[in-house]
Amino acid sequence: MYLKNLKLINFRNYNQLELEFHPKVNVFVGDNAQGKTNIVEAIYLTSMAKSFRTSKDRELIKFDKEQAYVSVSAKKRYTDVEVALKLTANQKKQMKVNKVSITKNSEILNNIYVVIFSPEDLKLIKEGPSERRKFMDNEISQMKPSYYHNLSQYQKVLLQRNHLLKKIYRDEKYKDTLDIWNEKLIELGSKIMMERSKFITRISPLSRLIHRKITENKENLEVKYASNVPFDDDIEVLKSTFRKKLEESLSVEIKRGTTTVGPHKDDIGVFVNKIDIRSFGSQGQQRTSALSLKLAEIELVKAETSEYPILLLDDVMSELDINRQKFLIKSLRDVQLFITTTEIHCLDELNVESEYIFKVHEATVTNKKY
Template structure:
């Protein structure tokens, strides 16, 4: 799949933009704060109906405007899609696919698949569990629309249960209501754990193979699902365990004022040659493991939807050494790639037959080959 055309109106620093994209490599070159990441952000928005930088749509709207508009023509193997998003400061966002109004975000998920790799993703190994849970959730939201619904419901019930836990000391009668929420939490939680377990099995297999190639067989990568309730068995057993915990250990949760067990406490353990990479891995090993995980995302989506997703590389190349850059670029021949960098010197190693280079300056975009003709895509 690939984005053929992107249109933006009053989006971030773009008043009006219509941009034709190459189905191969698209390189956006410019200094910081010129609008490069705004382009990739709008493309990422197509997949999850959200930004990877903020949870508030209002921040995507040009500062002096009330509305923003994103439109993209997407080419897929089985069909073409026109996706439209109208963002407003005053109303709920409006979504259309091929001119048909979509009322639920879950109905859009999976139409476009996007994998993004940014400097923040290099923290995937060495930072806290929240980074790794977000990595898992973002992937599953794209390939399992029911997962997105279950995750939303789980987080909603979790918040309600936590609020009740804090109130039970002063209102003991709320304990009965908390038990009702415990049943719902166990139901949604067991679904999430089951989906994560299946996903991590695939992730571990693919990432291991990719990591072997990057390290020329010198390192063995292992990805382990660190389920907060212990070793995962199956959905039914997980539901029983969660419900038993939520009921029998409620006093412990009341004392702490939070729910101590469940998918919101899950993590990944990432090992290289048997050692925990977060604790014992060098910075180079941690970055290689992160790269293996992100490239595994691409392959998992390919196995699920039978075509490659769109890949975004946002200012990440300068963070990788030449060996990792080479491996990454050689892996992208069949993938539409949107790449940002700060200097023309950064693109000398990109030997792609099918590529376009765009210069970004103050929200204006021009093709490198057309600079002398002053062909401006946006002004």
């Protein structure tokens, strides 16, 4: 799929912006703090109904304004789709898909497919487990909106349960109501674990293949689902293991006032030639593996949805050495790219049509066409 255009009103530092895109490569060049990432962020918002930089919609609205508006239209294999969002300070955002209002964030998810790659993502392997959980969650949500729904329910249940644990610590009588919350946690948590396991099973061979190519057969990448509750393909077995683990840790949980068991403690194990590179990998290995995973994600979205996602490369080209840059560009022929960079020269390999090199300066975007 590809985006045909983008419209912004009062989004971040933009007053008003309308852009037409090339189906393949679009480049945004400019100094720091001019508004390049803001454009990428707006595109991401139309895909995921949230930003990758903040959880507060308020921050996306231009300072001193009350409302912001973002819309894109995209060409998909069989249909076209238009997604529009209106953000209002201190109110729920309004969203429309093909001019029809939708109410749940999850309903927006399988319209525009994006994969984003930023310097932060290069740290995916080096960072703590929460980054890797986020990676799973975002990717699965796009392909399966019901996952997103379960996940947000799970997070609510988790909060409630933690709250209850604190109450039980003060007064045992509240123990009676714990079972209800346990069952909700187990029900939702097990569904989440099943999906995560499926995701890792599918992305694992794809990323291994890509990693082999990048490293010229020198490295064998393995990613494994490291679930906090010992995993089982049979959801009933998984549920009963989960239940048992909760029982075992109850006294600790009451003392600490927090739930210590469940998918909110999951991780992904990442191994190169059998070595756990989360702790023992070189920086180069960690970064290359992150790149392999991201590229695998593109193939997975394609396999699951029959659409190639669009790829947002935010400030990432200059972070890669020339070989990895070349590999990246070569392997992305079928994907619409949005690249932000401070230096255009690192894109020599790309043969970008000059009309689609957008110069970004103080929230003004210019290109040759205009």
